Amino acid sequence: MSEIFGSDAFSPKEIAARVEEVGVTKAHLPFLSMLMLSILAGAFIGLGALYFVIVKSDPTLGFAVRQILGGAVFSLGLILVVVAGAELFTGNNLLAMAWADGKISTLDVLRNWAIVCCGNFIGAAGLALLVYLSRHADMNHGAIAQEYLTIAAAKAAMPFWTAFFKGVMCNVLVCMAVWMAFAGRSVVDKVVAIIFPISAFVAAGFEHSVANMYFFPLAMLLQGDGATAGAITWTGFFSNMLPVIMGNIIGGSVLVGLVYHIIYRRASLPK
Incomplete structure (x- = not known):
């Protein structure tokens, strides 16, 4: 298998083993380390969202250009998480693989998700406050501020099941970006693996919970x-x-994590 994929990238089977191993490590991080890393991740995703809004607020660009270019620059958030190191709730949905192999408990998974989700909110909302105080949103004659308000109002008005399925689709792509980043051995490898799935979910208008933790506080x-x-x-x-x-x-844990567990890890479990 490794010969097919070449020596410069890990094969999908090797990625599955690495994701599982990292999942065990993430689940057992000390509380303070986990919280601080998750605060960083919330701020990192907020920075990607900030970058996105600059593009999105430019009325001189066509729809497709704004969506695709905005998605490409939003990728900054996950690049910072993966390369600089941080704990992101949506990416940590892949802990389902280690859980399915019995290497971490349900309590371990829920503890990680709860702490990381709260930390992500602190980081994203904290960044929103700093951005607000910097008067960044006054740029382009206030068009950026109006774009934040438009985005948040549309999200608040979104029907429950629309938001749910947009969340599913978003995290399929986010977790695929994380999955493919595990294949890379260099920073360039990881960046290239991340950009296309992340820009696709943003361009398609799907819903990322941590990005919304930045959009709503700043809009308010x-x-x-x-x-x-x-x-x-x-x-x-x-x-x-x-x-x-x-x-x-559902998108990250079930449609990515558990699917790859069945494909690559279930057969390797002791009988």
């Missing part, structure tokens, strides 16, 4: 300045987060 802060695009509230935030998180878990 901007709304307080008198900008208008419909009322954006914490109720709208939680009505979006519940189905999106559920969808992210």
Whole structure:
């Protein structure tokens, strides 16, 4: 198998073993390390979202250009997570592989997801506050601020099942990006593996729970300045987060993690 894929990349079977091994390590991180790394990941994804909004707010670009270019620059978030090191809730849905092999418990998985999700929110919301105080959103004559408000209002108004399935599709692509990054041996390898799946989910308008942890707080802060695009509230935030998180878990844990477990790891388990 390794000869087919060449010496410069890990084969899918090798990736499965690496994802499982890393999953065990992630599940057993000390609380403070896990929390701090997850705060970083929330901020990193927020930086990708910030980059995306700069492109998205430019009315001189066509729809497809804004979506695809915006998705490409959003990839900065996962590149920072993978290369610099951080704990991201959506990527950690791949812990399902180590769980399916019996190497970590259900409690280990839920502990990791709960801590990392909370840390991601702290990092994303903290970045939103810093961005707000920097007056970044005043750029382009306030078009960036209006774009944040438009994005958040659309997410808050999204029907439950639409948000759920957008969350599913998002994390299929995010976890495939993480999966393929495990194949790389260099930073360039990892960056190339990440860009296309991430830009695809953003261009398609799918829902990423951690990105939304940045969009909503910043939009609410901007709304307080008198900008208008419909009322954006914490109720709208939680009505979006519940189905999106559920969808992210199904997309990443079941449609990627457990599928690859069945393909590559189940046969290797002791009888």
